[in-house]
Amino acid sequence: MGAAGTGTLAVLRETLYRLLAVLLLYPTPARLRTATVLADALAVHDDALAALPCYLQWRRVRTAIETGPHTVLEDEFARLFLVPPRTPPCETAYSVAEPQWVLADLTGEYAAAGAALAAEVGEPPDAATVELEFMAYLCGREREAWGHHAADAAAVLAREHRFLQRHLVRWMPAFAHDVACAAPKSFYAQLADMAGAFVLCDRDLVDLARTCLRRTAAVPLRA
Amino acid sequence: MIAILLCADLETPGAGIDLAAVATWLEGTIPQARVQVVPDLCGHPGRIAPSLAQRAPERVVLGLCTRPRARADLQRAMRRAGLDPLLVETVDLGACAARAHPRAHATARARALLAGAAARACTAQPTRPEQARPVARVPLSRRALLHLAWLDYESVPVVAADRCRAGRGCALCADACPRAALRVVDGTVELDRQTCTACGLCVTACPSGAVELPGAMPAQIEAQLAALLEAAGSELGPPVIVFTCRHSPGDLGTRRGETHPPGWLPVEVPCVAMVPPAWLLGTLALGAAGVVVLPAAAGCPDGTAAQVAARVDYCRAVLRRLGEPPERVTALPAGNRPARRTGVSAAPGLAAAAGPRPSEGFLAPGSWARLFLHLASVSDPTAAWHIAHPHSPFGVVDVGPGCTLCGSCVRACPTDALTLAHDAAGVAVVFAPALCVGCGRCVSACPEAGMLRLERVTDLARLRAGPATLAHSPHRRCAHCGAAFAAEAMVGRIAALLADVATADVVTRYCPDCRAVAGGRLSGGGPGVRGGIPLAALEG
Numbered sequence: 001m002g003a004a005g006t007g008t009l010a011v012l013r014e015t016l017y018r019l020l021a022v023l024l025l026y027p028t029p030a031r032l033r034t035a036t037v038l039a040d041a042l043a044v045h046d047d048a049l050a051a052l053p054c055y056l057q058w059r060r061v062r063t064a065i066e067t068g069p070h071t072v073l074e075d076e077f078a079r080l081f082l083v084p085p086r087t088p089p090c091e092t093a094y095s096v097a098e099p100q101w102v103l104a105d106l107t108g109e110y111a112a113a114g115a116a117l118a119a120e121v122g123e124p125p126d127a128a129t130v131e132l133e134f135m136a137y138l139c140g141r142e143r144e145a146w147g148h149h150a151a152d153a154a155a156v157l158a159r160e161h162r163f164l165q166r167h168l169v170r171w172m173p174a175f176a177h178d179v180a181c182a183a184p185k186s187f188y189a190q191l192a193d194m195a196g197a198f199v200l201c202d203r204d205l206v207d208l209a210r211t212c213l214r215r216t217a218a219v220p221l222r223a
Numbered sequence: 224m225i226a227i228l229l230c231a232d233l234e235t236p237g238a239g240i241d242l243a244a245v246a247t248w249l250e251g252t253i254p255q256a257r258v259q260v261v262p263d264l265c266g267h268p269g270r271i272a273p274s275l276a277q278r279a280p281e282r283v284v285l286g287l288c289t290r291p292r293a294r295a296d297l298q299r300a301m302r303r304a305g306l307d308p309l310l311v312e313t314v315d316l317g318a319c320a321a322r323a324h325p326r327a328h329a330t331a332r333a334r335a336l337l338a339g340a341a342a343r344a345c346t347a348q349p350t351r352p353e354q355a356r357p358v359a360r361v362p363l364s365r366r367a368l369l370h371l372a373w374l375d376y377e378s379v380p381v382v383a384a385d386r387c388r389a390g391r392g393c394a395l396c397a398d399a400c401p402r403a404a405l406r407v408v409d410g411t412v413e414l415d416r417q418t419c420t421a422c423g424l425c426v427t428a429c430p431s432g433a434v435e436l437p438g439a440m441p442a443q444i445e446a447q448l449a450a451l452l453e454a455a456g457s458e459l460g461p462p463v464i465v466f467t468c469r470h471s472p473g474d475l476g477t478r479r480g481e482t483h484p485p486g487w488l489p490v491e492v493p494c495v496a497m498v499p500p501a502w503l504l505g506t507l508a509l510g511a512a513g514v515v516v517l518p519a520a521a522g523c524p525d526g527t528a529a530q531v532a533a534r535v536d537y538c539r540a541v542l543r544r545l546g547e548p549p550e551r552v553t554a555l556p557a558g559n560r561p562a563r564r565t566g567v568s569a570a571p572g573l574a575a576a577a578g579p580r581p582s583e584g585f586l587a588p589g590s591w592a593r594l595f596l597h598l599a600s601v602s603d604p605t606a607a608w609h610i611a612h613p614h615s616p617f618g619v620v621d622v623g624p625g626c627t628l629c630g631s632c633v634r635a636c637p638t639d640a641l642t643l644a645h646d647a648a649g650v651a652v653v654f655a656p657a658l659c660v661g662c663g664r665c666v667s668a669c670p671e672a673g674m675l676r677l678e679r680v681t682d683l684a685r686l687r688a689g690p691a692t693l694a695h696s697p698h699r700r701c702a703h704c705g706a707a708f709a710a711e712a713m714v715g716r717i718a719a720l721l722a723d724v725a726t727a728d729v730v731t732r733y734c735p736d737c738r739a740v741a742g743g744r745l746s747g748g749g750p751g752v753r754g755g756i757p758l759a760a761l762e763g
Binding site: 009047048050051052053054055056059173196197200201204205207208211 | 295298299302303305307352353355356357359371372374376416417
């Protein structure tokens with residue numbers, strides 16, 4: 001990680017979020033190819049990943065991506081997420097708050113960060129893939145901010161913290177639990193397990209980064 | 224399978240350890256153990272993964288020359304080996320054996336310490352993601368943040384919602400927390416992960432075992448104690464268990480050239496203040512000659528020294544009753560450790576005198592009464608002593624005359640020590656002394672001032688006698704339908720309170736189902752039928 005240089009943590013997190021987001025979409029060959037590319041990119045940072053407690057889950061997912069067979073995933077995805085009784089990968093299924101409130105809050109979060117859900121996505125704002133992709137988007141902005149002005153990075157980190165705390169951390173572990181109960185040996189159980197572990201881990205990383213920024217001078221680091 | 228990896232350099236520091244003898248003994252004694260001596264393991268944690276590559280162990284114990292300084296490196300190495308680092312036990316064999324004792328003793332101690340660590344590792348439950356928390360052991364800087372080489376994780380407790388009684392008003396974990404990191408909100412325990420120091424006090428304060436802290440669960444400590452004492456035997460002299468704080472582990476008095484007796488065997492806990500009296504006395508029941516509580520050298524940052532001293536004082540009171548030297552349980556002050564001058568008694572273990580040890584699970588909350596009865600059976604099976612002490616793990620509840628059996632105390636009791644028993648004859652409040660932790664929730668909940676009395680007392684006779692009825696009342700039956708609807712005592716109390724109210728007679732004579740009908744008539748409804756029941760029927 002050290003050799004990879006400044007901003008790598010944000011890159012790493014961005015790639016992880018993007019990988020999780022793409023794998024929680026219906027597994028078309030194109031998406032799986034994208035996932036393989038992202039997994040290969042993460043493999044470069046294996047030393048840094050090994051510092052995180054979700055490393056064991058990551059290894060299982062990586063092995064599954066590498067070994068396939070990917071045709072099984074279509075059946076698993078449909079059985080778990082499309083056909084009743086299903087375990088929908090979306091926040092409103094797990095939130096105790098009113099669905100309208102959750103959707104409105106999410107849309108507001110996306111808009112406040114300068115993002116909007118494209119119509120062709122075909123997923124609701126509370127879909128796991130959308131929320132994870134949004135975190136990837138924030139990490140990308142954080143990566144850019146690290147090279148310019150610490151205040152910008154702090155603002156993005158605050159947004160990440162807020163989004164994780166209000167959304168992903170609240171429901172992703174419960175989603176992982178449900179998928180594990182529904183299909184304990186499936187790829188998606190491993191994937192959801194990793195997603196649940198990673199959002200908890202990332203919340204702590206974001207907290208650390210914010211603490212760090214509060215304590216240090218606002219001197220920009222070069223990317 | 225459990226893998227035990229030993230640093231080959233342990234052969235050299237001080238008198239050294241006979242690693243081959245240790246390995247042979249461990250593999251012969253622990254069937255699932257596989258021991259490997261790894262060259263310079265302490266300096267190269269990266270060698271862990273290759274060493275374990277062909278074995279796929281479920282648990283790992285590391286015997287190292289010193290306490291690992293580069294914890295982050297070690298944790299990364301464990302993850303690379305496919306293991307959860309929070310479940311790995313490390314033993315500082317350098318400080319605890321190789322550098323402190325002659326070779327024969329060091330070898331015997333290493334054997335015992337590794338056997339104890341293996342037992343502790345084997346009884347560990349898998350951790351959950353929320354139980355890991357990053358620790359910044361270096362000054363946080365932006366550059367440090369951008370390379371994660373320093374990042375290591377430690378365990379924090381989580382509360383198992385299915386066992387937690389916070390919904391019934393229990394807040395014992397929050398009360399025990401020295402940092403106020405736990406609080407009960409809307410019947411749920413919330414943990415402030417940043418404030419929590421993972422001291423473990425909440426683990427032993429929870430009467431239902433709902434607080435889980437990997438590495439410090441009662442089952443793990445019990446397994447370690449049993450294995451440690453069994454492995455130590457008598458070769459090292461009378462075995463004395465030393466509960467040490469994680470902030471200064473392995474520090475058994477080696478400063479200023481002092482050493483500790485070879486029979487002193489450390490058991491590391493997150494904070495010595497988490498060790499309840501039952502653990503101290505239970506250690507004796509497992510065969511230890513003595514128990515020492517050794518706080519952090521710099522003193523406890525949470526100021527728990529008085530609490531530790533009070534618990535030791537209680538244990539000594541118990542030992543006196545048992546006819547044992549009270550010095551068998553001792554707390555050392557923080558700072559230098561004049562180990563040889565503490566006067567810890569080397570009497571034979573209670574278990575040795577009693578024969579069999581208490582059955583497994585006696586360190587878990589809720590099982591402590593079993594331990595006390597076992598201890599008492601060693602000295603005098605008919606003994607009936609009682610000890611009133613603020614640190615008694617038990618309480619005794621008594622009910623004065625006039626209890627209405629409303630059940631408020633029962634609903635408030637977090638351990639089910641108080642229950643309501645219904646039968647054909649009536650209703651009773653039943654008290655199980657073995658389950659009472661003396662929290663006082665029942666006293667607070669009782670609507671009748673002064674009705675309930677609680678005493679923090681270990682009453683052997685009552686523990687032995689088991690559940691007892693504290694109050695009983697026959698049922699009051701509805702004057703109309705004959706159904707039992709309240710305790711006579713409750714109805715009597717209500718009648719007294721409503722002495723001047725016109726409807727008192729209806730309330731006290733009829734069940735809620737029939738009461739509406741009678742109420743309608745009394746309120747001027749006149750003759751007729753309400754609720755399908757002719758009012759005239761009520762007169763009969």
